[in-house]
Amino acid sequence: MAKFQETTRVIVPGQTYAGIDDIVAEPLERDLFKTPRWWWISLSIALPIAGLWLFSVIWLITHGIGIFGNNQPVAWAYPIVNFVWWIGIGHAGTLISAVLLLFRQQWRTSINRAAEAMTLFAVVNAGLYPILHLGRPWVFYWLAPYPNTQGLWPQFRSPLDWDLFAIGTYASVSALFWYIGLIPDFASLRDRAKNSFMKWFYAILSLGWSGSAKAWQRYGRAYLILGAVSFPLVLSVHSTIALDFAVSQLPGWNNTILPPYFVAGAVFAGFAFVLILMIPLRKVYGLKHVITMNHLENSAKMMLATGMIVLYGYALELFMGWYSGVEFERYTYWSRVFGDHGWAFWLLIFFNGLMIQPLWFKSVRTNTKWLFFIAVMVSIGMWLERFVIVIVSLTTDFMPSSWGDFHATFWDRSLYFGTFGVFFTLWLLFIRLFPAIASSEMKELVHHDNSHGHSEVHS
């Protein structure tokens, strides 16, 4: 494939409709045995890790929740930290596809599909955590209202039940949004398919899409509505998760700033993960003329903006702790910064606060190595943030006699490590079987580019 120079436009000029299809479909149409070696190597790393995840889950179900380090008072430990971490990552995908759609930000087009896939796979990991954490995961459906012989209803006043509805809605609507977006591209792959298996595979997935103008009209409206409902949805999901904490009375959790600052943190972590995934993807698939420097730079700007909001959240939390005048609140925040687990707080400030500051410079925002490095730092920082909020707050609540400590066990770590295997296995299958770039939307962009002159796209 020809080399394209780096550009800050949305896409490199001079693309054709057929050319877009070629770019998008090329990696999918290769013979199974011509799948690039890096793909097999990555899969052979990801699959055993996913296996470790499966083994940990089986071990958990057969031996019970005691294999984790959870205790009293730290009843919410790694499972909730990791749950919040993964679902936060998912939020950037929805934000890119829905919010940028509504604001008509054209730069979303090249990366929305892959970002939505990231959302789905992150939600798979996130959604399973609270269920596995239940102790008796096989009766998780007791959270749902369903007709039962005991005549019982779930407790709708509990934030834990709100969680079920928020995450359930989020997972299913994200999957729908993603699939609806894929239908025209599946049709395109169906029509290009050379062998009968691929033709059959994509024909089923495309549901018989014909591309009629009437169908496109309804499709466009449905897609816009899905975007419009996903926007408040994504805000509500992470707010609900924040309410799991904020509704309780625990010092360090009972805080009105939690919902907005959780949402900002989610977007922050999500854009970092988008960068972690896109930088290698555009390189190995030769997509530098479609996923351009403009996309990376915009993601970096989003990361910087939301990162600063998160920093403000940290500062305000500490201030409110002091300003409340409540002894327990004051002590909690004091011990968060200077207590036994103070190292976690300072590392958090280092990763989330200090490490993003170079993003003020354009030379850093347009340097893929720097961006990748900072994105990894932010991901670690956001994990530490949840560690500080969940675990450190729980260790020292009200009465010193009820204080405790937390130590992660092997299974805590293996399950978390395993989720990466699950994520990357799904991700690798996705980029091999499904179009990672929304080709019909890209064609629309090419049409726009052709008919409205070659103006720079404002973003």
Place this chain on the structure above:
Amino acid sequence: MSKELFGLAAEFNSPEDIIAAAKKASSAGYKKMDAYVPFPIEDLPNALGQKETRLGWVVLGMAIIGALTGFFMQYYANTHYYPLNAGGKPMNSWPNFVIITFEFTILFSAFTSGLFMLGRNGLPRPYHPIFNMEKSGNITNDKFVLCIEAKDQKFNLNKTKDFLASLNPNYVEEVEL
């Protein structure tokens, strides 16, 4: 047995060409026709004389139904079916019901818009007459096809064929049903 005709299809190269062709076909009085294109083109439904979709209204209606379902499910469970005093809160402690009500609203509207769109488009449907075009695969790639259906009142095989040819397409093809 003579094959039944679905319509006459003409293939064009660009969005501008198909919009121009659709406008001419509309003003020539053709109604039962549709264009088949690789990506949504803003002015095309208008040029074909297609009405605005009513999807938005359907979704609004279902959103309201979703909100009512969500709220009254919780209201009924907490005040009538199984009143349970939790922390001395009133039985109808509606601020606690806001989130689930909201999620029901979103769930109903999202699935209505997705599934209603598919249903009205007749999907899933593995067969469509336009697939009988020899090069129908180009539609999802980079070609733009206008098809005037045989059901149209003004349809006349020879006249319509001449009319389509006058629009300067790549070719005109008879499409079987």
